[in-house]
Amino acid sequence: MTRKTYSLFAILVILALLVAACGGRATTAAPQEPASGAEAPPVVETVEVVKTVIVTVEVPAAAPAATPQVKIQVAEAPGFGETLKAVQERGNLICGVNGQLPGFSYLNPDGSYAGFDADFCRALAAAIFGDVSKVEFRQLTTSERFTALQTGEIDVLIRNTTWTLSRDSAELGLNFAGTTFYDGQGIMVPADSGLATLKDLEGGTICVQKGTTTELNLADVMATNGINYTPAVFDDVNATYGAYAEGRCDAATSDKSQLSSVAKGLLPDPDKHVIMDVTLSKEPLGPAVRQGDDQWFDIVKWVIFTTFASEEYGVSSTNVDEQRGSTTNPEVKRLLGVEGEMGLKLGLTNDWAYNVIKLVGNYSEIYARNLGEDTPTFIPRGLNSLYKDGGVLYSPPFR
């Protein structure tokens, strides 16, 4: 009898509390919605956003009827401008890199990061802060990289990551901001093995890194050619090539740039390995950002284009000051912030591109520093030349 009344009472209490909680939620939620609706018209912020949008789209004195439509689109895009704001408040840029790949991003003995990807991180920091030291590098494995970006642990991922549709689409929630390095997948074998074509690998074991497009391409190509093989899949660069060096696998596969940089940087006997004359796939490597922050997306994209354009116009870190003062080319003037307000349109200062070139350099300087002939990780420029020189690097106009 008494137990019953108590349990009944307990249930009542729980119900009451639940109702109270739900009620509370409902009442707090309810005013929020009208409030946000009511906020829209008067606030200054949104108006500013609208202005920038109009300017970049270059619809001078757009019809007033069109304005609200644009406003709604921008206001709805989640996180517009959030990343830049967060980076500026934090005072540094967090850049996800590989960290184990000589020539691309590699930890120097003194604890600093060097490499092609690392330099693009610095270029981005230069554009935002005018200071290349304001980068915090996060070393990520292939399987960590996307989650790190999705969760906001890093601001940008510059980690020799291949641009593919499924990664670019809503499935991963990422956007690729362009291509910094055009690559293709290759296969490395010991020079004395006598393996020269894909068919020679019949029945062999191939070392590959986990969670890469390489892993998928390998499966595709082998299935297409009807070649049986066993993949040996490892989690990081060192484990993959460590196992290859021990002879665990007949071959190792990855982007050609990676194979060449690894062969020269990580293997004990670099001369005894060759990259087979087979290209398995297209591998455009470039920085990725989160979906939903178009401003940040644009900044990363245009920092890359800055390095292309400056090479095209012959602006380099050594002559940038001189060019800034004396140039008569209006395109260069706009690039260096002498004319126009290109930086402001991106939410940066007008000397953003000047800083990138002055502090990091143009594309050819970055390339020469990390992958050029004088470096141990030399890779011929090939496709990664300006369109004028037979490559595919092409920057849209700075206008």
Added chain:
Amino acid sequence: MEKSRPDRLRSSLALWRDERFLRLIGQVVFLLILAGIITYLTRNMLANLRQQGMGLGFDFLRLTAGFDIGEHIISYDRSQSFLRAFLVGFLNTALVSGLGIFFATVLGLIFGVARLSSNFLIQRLARAYIEFLRNIPLLVLLIFWYTGVFIKLPRVKEAIALPGQVLLSNRGVAIPWGIPTETFPLYIRILGLGAILAVAIGISLVWYGRRSGRAPIPVLWSFLIFLAAAILGWMALPMSPLLLDLPALQGLRLAGGKQLSPEFMALLSGLAIYTSAFIADVVRTGIQAVARGQVEAAKSMGLSGIQTLRLVVIPQALRVMIPPLTSQYLNLTKNSSLAVAIGYPELFHVSGTILNQSGRAVEMITLVMATYLMISLLTSAFMNWYNRRVRLVER
């Protein structure tokens, strides 16, 4: 009438001073806070996912996986689904855990008993083994086995041949293996019949032993009968049900027999040896937990050394050993996820690949956790059932 009085007494007590009410309200508040935190975290995650335009759901498991897996018990290729790939990983975990548990138990028993040996050398060696292994991290041991032993073996062309045509190379260990022939399904049926017969005879022997008091060892007889059925069946069939397949070098690889990859071997050795040290200690404590008087009593009743062990010590030691043994088995299974460091495609390794190729972090991690939880719960359920069977029945 009498009942209503204490009722009235209670109701006269102010509610907030009633201890039982306070306890109850404490629990309710705790539950609500917990539910609130979980709700908040879930909503937060969902809102963030929505913001990035990502949904939540397990539909992606039906998509084509697109990657190959080096070792699979069930058939698998790149055109199959993520779910199939997950299943391959799960079965690899089950395989390595099952074998690992078996070898760890055998080794653990040997070293546990050796630890109590009266022979000074054996006892010291067993102790050194246990102490050494218990005090190094498993990951270090796994990497040692992998990079220090199995891939340091000679290359394929110089493979070491052990007696019995076992080939050791840095591509793995190749052992002779049977290839089933046409008569194999029939042979399986013969084995089944033999097993049924063996169990029936074992049960009747137990029953006979209870009645007459003279017990032949039922397990031994059952085993002999099963063995006889197996041998006779093999001889009787017109064609041998299994053909012996010997491994040999063929082109780039060792072909034939059963190929055990270095990753698998390293993981199995690492897990079995590491866990065996803990099991050895469980065995030792179990045996030591049996009161000395029990052994003395058994001896004074005229039981031989073996009989004392079989009839008195082990049944009582098992009772103490089962719960800690269960947790060692669970540890072994869960520790198999460390294989990710050496590249054996078990559950966690394959899930990592799926996660990365599909981008579904939340779903995959949930799935992995649920799967490990399920394996652990099943193992505990079995061990608890066994524990109830061997428990000292109090009368």
